[in-house]
Amino acid sequence: MFDTVLIAGLGLMGGSMAKTIKARTLSRVLGWNRTRATAEQALADGSIDAIATEALYKEADLVIIGLYPQATVDWLLENMPKMKKGCVIVDMVGVKQFMVDHLEQAALDAGVHYVGGHPMAGREFSGLDYSLPTLFDGASMIFVPTKSSTERVLEQLEAYFMSLGFGQTVRCTAQQHDHMIAFTSQLAHVVSSAYIKSPEADKHNGYSAGSYKDLTRVAKLNETMWSELFLCNAEPLAQEIDEVIKHLDEYRKAIRAGDREELTILLRNGRERKERLG
Amino acid sequence: MFDTVLIAGLGLMGGSMAKTIKARTLSRVLGWNRTRATAEQALADGSIDAIATEALYKEADLVIIGLYPQATVDWLLENMPKMKKGCVIVDMVGVKQFMVDHLEQAALDAGVHYVGGHPMAGREFSGLDYSLPTLFDGASMIFVPTKSSTERVLEQLEAYFMSLGFGQTVRCTAQQHDHMIAFTSQLAHVVSSAYIKSPEADKHNGYSAGSYKDLTRVAKLNETMWSELFLCNAEPLAQEIDEVIKHLDEYRKAIRAGDREELTILLRNGRERKERLG
Incomplete structure (x- = not known):
């Protein structure tokens, strides 16, 4: 469904997402991390298929961000214009109104589908070393539609995330x-x-x-x-x-x-x- | 060490204590419960060796109470005089100053050793049906010495409770x-x-x-x-x-x-x- 997935930020959440996608789908996983050594570690241990250079961004059908709130906004505002038109972007930040306020219009301008996301799973540890291919098993995945997303995109995301092992998906507004x-x-x-x-x-x-x-x-x-x-x-x-x-x-x-x-x-x-x- | 143990109140805590003592020691266990059907159930399922009549109270070397705070006080004030001189009494109420205030002098008067007790274990259920012979495994057992108890009695209690599977015993004042x-x-x-x-x-x-x-x-x-x-x-x-x-x-x-x-x-x-x- 999503042939190539780009994951930006390979900490606990991004790393777990990379490992889950590698374990449960046929998608190719590209990984980006601010500290390159972490991306190299993820490549070495098989969590990702390749380190994402900017030239590769346009190959991604799905982009998942595993960064802190402001860093997610900053990274997407800078890089959305480099992405494939019509690609789907999901963040994993635990607040949503802040994200939608900053990203909805930019996604429309860049011709990409931005959907707010929040996987209801975590650990009391941080970083790639603690990431797990089973972190999301049975968890709830929340999606927040925006003006830049379509019903078809949401249905694709829901099917794809269920195939990753999530127990349910929930749609709601950012405020809810x-x-x-x-x-x-x-x-x-x-x-x-x-x-x-x-x-x-x-x-x-x-x-x-x-x-x-x-x-x-x-x-x-x-x-x-x-x-x-x-x-x-x-x-x-x-x-x-x-x-x-x-x-x-x-x-x-x-x-x-x-x-x-x-x-x-x-x-x-x-x-x-x-x-x-x- | 304590040949005969009387347990008054066969709910979650008293029932678990009865089952633990039966499983881990050679002590004979007498059980009393206000609702007699519960004591009969405990006898039928082997949690106790006999239902305690008042005539049997004086055979107990150790008396453990599994009742609510005021009920524990009332039961002991009524029944302490019927017990063997020098026997040891431990309650399992989760507050201790209230208990010591009401029971210390009465124990001295009756010639028995009263020690406040609090096993740090529980379940979100009540009653004999939920009691377990493993409820106290690894838990902490708190003892509060009183003027009616001696060092020798406390050492006996500590050794006996460790033999029941508790992970540690702690001594402190009622206020602590x-x-x-x-x-x-x-x-x-x-x-x-x-x-x-x-x-x-x-x-x-x-x-x-x-x-x-x-x-x-x-x-x-x-x-x-x-x-x-x-x-x-x-x-x-x-x-x-x-x-x-x-x-x-x-x-x-x-x-x-x-x-x-x-x-x-x-x-x-x-x-x-x-x-x-x-």
């Missing part, structure tokens, strides 16, 4: 994506990072089990990437923090008031929501 | 325990329960991965038990909620101010704490 991600992913990282800051954490050994481990796991994050993602989605995320603080305050008030009935209701509502929503 | 548990366990349940209340949770399907799952897992809790535990440890828990709200507000301010440098520092500090503390 950013509000949901503020809650399901960004807030989780903020809460985890805030949680670990209690002075009690210094001596938790011997006093902790699964719940502490779960609540603090994603505090181990890449702060350079996440601070950029958070600020690209500042208001939706700040509103989710407002929301969780508001609810925490309800529990705190009931606890300080010794109000068993109210506290039981608050906890029951939470349990019932979790059971209903999964 | 309650402050740590407010953070490692109780706060995790409050945060998880508050987290799931965002309106965005209603439509998270397709937009969530591991971090959402981790942050909301323990929202599925037994609100009758946890509301009682929270109110038995109200001020330490309320202070931990104060603490996490204070930190959440720091992230929120940096995000609303668009302050990339401050946000990066906040996230880096969290990552470094997680890496250092585990």
